[in-house]
Amino acid sequence: MKSRARRVAALLGLLAVACPPPSAAIPPKSALKPFIHTRTEWRAESAKRIPLDEAKNRIVVHHTANIVTGAVKAIATNKASWKAAVAHVHQAQDLHKRVRGWSDVGYHYMIDWKGRIFQGRPVDRLGAHTEGNNRGSIGVVLLGDFSRQRPPLEQVASLKTLLRWLTAVHGISPENIQGHHQYKSTLCPGKSLDDPQDPRSPLRAIQAQLIIEGLAAPRAGWK
Numbered sequence: 001m002k003s004r005a006r007r008v009a010a011l012l013g014l015l016a017v018a019c020p021p022p023s024a025a026i027p028p029k030s031a032l033k034p035f036i037h038t039r040t041e042w043r044a045e046s047a048k049r050i051p052l053d054e055a056k057n058r059i060v061v062h063h064t065a066n067i068v069t070g071a072v073k074a075i076a077t078n079k080a081s082w083k084a085a086v087a088h089v090h091q092a093q094d095l096h097k098r099v100r101g102w103s104d105v106g107y108h109y110m111i112d113w114k115g116r117i118f119q120g121r122p123v124d125r126l127g128a129h130t131e132g133n134n135r136g137s138i139g140v141v142l143l144g145d146f147s148r149q150r151p152p153l154e155q156v157a158s159l160k161t162l163l164r165w166l167t168a169v170h171g172i173s174p175e176n177i178q179g180h181h182q183y184k185s186t187l188c189p190g191k192s193l194d195d196p197q198d199p200r201s202p203l204r205a206i207q208a209q210l211i212i213e214g215l216a217a218p219r220a221g222w223k
């Protein structure tokens with residue numbers, strides 16, 4: 001009996017390898033979620049009331065157009081580097097709240113040169129980043145000026161991770177990832193990040209990869 005029990009156990013083991021559960025084929029959406037620093041962590045100023053805008057159908061990518069110097073990027077200690085990033089994020093919030101008189105920083109997510117992601121206004125709220133086209137639109141900004149500098153690899157990698165998660169969670173087609181310049185005459189988010197004429201530019205390459213991933217593993221069952 002003992003050897004029969006062993007044979008059954010071995011067979012079950014083989015079956016488990018041959019027929020993995022469906023969840024092994026398509027990872028849960030939560031597995032794609034990148035680490036996002038909360039508003040409390042970066043000590044965001046409180047926001048005024050912002051209207052709900054829950055159904056998102058596209059993502060618009062921006063840059064802050066504030067140069068991040070080589071010296072700032074080279075800061076070696078985590079604490080000092082974090083402090084510089086938080087200062088840059090506050091600069092964006094100040095510009096939108098104090099200078100423009102908006103309720104809060106206009107973007108939903110902000111990514112620094114080390115690839116750290118900061119929560120902007122809550123994603124279920126109406127953004128303020130693409131005039132006339134904010135409804136249904138998630139605003140993502142990268143800290144830096146990519147008409148004058150190149151985005152670091154860590155920042156681009158983090159953008160890809162964030163966009164992969166956002167497209168999955170909100171059921172957004174990767175075709176609907178856009179640069180701000182597609183809506184108005186602006187350099188934003190800079191040709192070093194998004195050059196429609198160059199498929200190798202970082203945002204276009206990310207978009208192409210997410211389209212291919214979507215074809216390889218349809219996400220219809222995720223909704």
Ligand SMILES: [Zn+2]
Nearest residue numbers: 062063180188
């Ligand atoms: Zn912009």
